[in-house]
Amino acid sequence: MKEKVAQLIDNLEEELRQLSEEIYENPELGYKEFKSAKLHEKILEKYGFEVESGYMGIETGFRAEYDSGKEGPTVAFLIEYDALPGIGHGCGHNILGTTSTGASIVLKSIIDEIGGKVVAFGTPAEETSGAKVIFADKGAFDDVDVAMMAHPNFAYNRSGKSLALEPIEFEFTGRTSHAAAAPEKGINALDAAINTFNNINALRQQVRSDARIHGIITNGGDAANIIPEKAVAQFYVRAQTKTYLDELVDRVKNCAKGAALGAGAEIKISNYELNYDNLVTNHTMDDLFVEKLIDMGIPEEDIKDPREGYGSVDAGNVSHICPTIHPYFDITNDTNVAPHTREFASCTLTEFAYDNMKKTIGALVLTAVDILKDKELLEKIKEEFEKAEK
Known part of the structure; x- marks a missing residue:
């Protein structure tokens, strides 16, 4: 399966690069990501997803679904694409969103033989009043079994906590x-x-x-x-x-x-903005994701413990509804390059970043495949979710 997934990613690579770079060149602030959202929708539609634009009444939000028609879990990937004022994609959401969209397309390519459903959520405005909060409040994730995303960073980090x-x-x-x-x-x-x-x-x-x-x-x-x-x-x-x-x-x-x-x-x-819930990482899923990163060629010693969780992310609201992971992948090869800087934004266009994007897509897809195939694994994931402190 690893070889098949890697080949599918290679086949998709040029389109994913183009997607990330076009969003990089056209940075849009939260709830104004009109072009970025359409770019994601267009490629997902091309590869057979049924796309609902303006999802939950949010003009730059969307939901893209592919159903294998066979019984099985629903796996969701969370896509972000908003930029920062003044510095563009200093948080790397151009490559973050591309990673999630890429994982969605690759999983769709093999889900017919496994069973289940893959859903890609386009979630605007993570940097301000994140749409995941609105989606969560309106029930968007109620029928999702697991949700995943991976955030660009200056190192590989396990999924951890946020406030x-x-x-x-x-x-x-x-x-x-x-x-x-x-x-x-x-x-x-x-x-x-x-x-x-x-x-x-x-x-x-x-x-x-x-x-x-x-x-x-x-x-x-x-x-x-x-x-x-x-x-x-x-x-x-x-x-x-x-x-x-x-x-x-x-x-x-x-x-x-x-x-x-x-x-x-x-x-x-x-309240002058939306409330963000704390991120509750599902450690069973996170351990599996780390295992798959290693399978994709990331040295085990390069995968660090979770980042200190003193920020807040709207993926936290998703993690209170279904088992969720929010790990980090290295795009800088330099721990001195911090997010929310122009230097970090430029790192999203490097060969190093694209190579790690491909490996991260592979790890996300392989994690999803195991969950789709293994009922006992999914039960273990859900049991941990129910017991987790929230």
């Missing part, structure tokens, strides 16, 4: 007055915002070491001689589990409510 994230906005309303002539007639909304930060800074002493709280003031008044009537603060609250995040968010909200009460201001609390 659950809730973005909170506090809008404080007070009353204006002349800050020198009649300060006693005003209610200072900015005081409430500042004291929210002070309260949260005191709270930090009692939070877990893996939690993160960081924020900014986006509106603090208009002039120094006017008591601010409006003040707005935005925070990201993160934690390693959704359960602890919910607890911590309540405490952060109480910090803001107390600050508003102390200043005499009114408070409005809202």
Whole structure:
């Protein structure tokens, strides 16, 4: 099977390079990835997928499906293609999406003899308010047995953790007055915002070491001689589990409510972006993927432990619905080249990156093949998923 998969990838290589490079040359921000989405849809349609554009009401989202017509599991690959402002594909989503699309096409080429279904999800805007959150909330992954993707990086890393994230906005309303002539007639909304930060800074002493709280003031008044009537603060609250995040968010909200009460201001609390759940890696799947990477020619010693999980990814929301992996593959051959840089973006076009893309596609496909063939393996994967802390 490995030789067959490798040959299928070789046959597809030129088209995959073209796909990645065309998306690289036309970087598009989240929910504006019109050309990028169409490029993925076009190649998937060419290879026999049934494509639903504008999926779940998101114009640049899509769902592409191929059903073998035989009973078996549903395997999903997650495709990303949004760029970063100013630096284009500094997170490598051009090659990430190409890897997932390539894996989808190769698996489709052999799934008729195995049975099951392959689904490729085009998921916009991972860098901001990720569409996977919306898809997950609307049931897109409810009939998926396993989901996979692999992210470009400066090394090979196993799939690990990410932090659950809730973005909170506090809008404080007070009353204006002349800050020198009649300060006693005003209610200072900015005081409430500042004291929210002070309260949260005191709270930090009692939070877990893996939690993160960081924020900014986006509106603090208009002039120094006017008591601010409006003040707005935005925070990201993160934690390693959704359960602890919910607890911590309540405490952060109480910090803001107390600050508003102390200043005499009114408070409005809202979410200004979508919530990201923590990534729950399925270790049975991840171990299998690593085994297949080695089969594809990646030295075992080059595959590192999971990255420290202090960021947040919208694949986390998928991992709360079905068994999921989100490993990393090396495109730089240089640990000094970090993601979210122009240097990292340029690495996506190198022969080193393309060679590792092919090996990663192979590992994803071979992982899927084992899951499609082995009912006991899938049962083990699902048993781990049910028991995992979320």
